[in-house]
Amino acid sequence: MKAAVVVFPASNCDRDAAVALRHATGVAPQMVWHGESALPDVDLVVLPGGFSHGDYLRAGAMAARAPIMAAIAEKAAAGVPVLGICNGFQILCEAGLLPGALLRNAGLDFVCRTVSLRVANAESRFTRAFDKDQIISVPVAHHDGAYTADDETLDRLENDDRVAFRYVDNPNGSARDIAGVLNEAGNVLGMMPHPERVISPLLGGVDGLAFFKGLAA
């Protein structure tokens, strides 16, 4: 699998994402600067975590208007899998590639710890390594992670099986415990937890490796 990792100013999980992808696929991904206007011919696009543009205005707001975003929207429309992790999730929401928005955590604290996730949809190309309702351990590290959307949108996400992951113990006030959502076609996933941080027992877990291997399979 050929992958691209998009790098924004103040992305800080781009190298971790690259290491995870190389570990899972055997191939180093291409790093693509946000100012580029085209993406290489790839089978997966990853928007990594970080604090693009310092989270100024709104988390992900400026990055969502970067030159590369038109090419990402094109790939997404063509069915290429697009994965947004943490700040990448915020960017995908801001860009309108996923519904809803990520707001300041309900407790106001920056939350940085490993959380338990329940796999809500194990059919998607992103989650097929797991069983439905399987509990996995993945770290979160964010200040703006409260997933918010109107009730109609939330109902639609649930009815269409577009909630990929739910928090077992909601750390940030996300609506309906949502930790990750899919777009309508199922080829765009945004999630606040960081699977790229748990790809080896040395790092405290391997559920993220299973995630990337499932995605690459």
Added chain:
Amino acid sequence: MRAKITVTLKSGVLDPQGKAIENALRQLGFDGAAGVRQGKVIELDLDGADEAAARATAEDMCKKLLANPVMENYAIEITH
């Protein structure tokens, strides 16, 4: 022309920062403080002298970047 854009959270959206401010105000003895909501104000200069055109430009800016319609409302004030 000067545009002053006020961005506020929609009424149903949880505002933990507003809640924290409200709690602090009450601790200071402002017992009547309620319904605190935190927003942001963005001010900028615009070329030209036509108020309607300036307002339309500011509106476009709000739609494209300054506000997120999922959770925010905005109000525009144009001054000379």
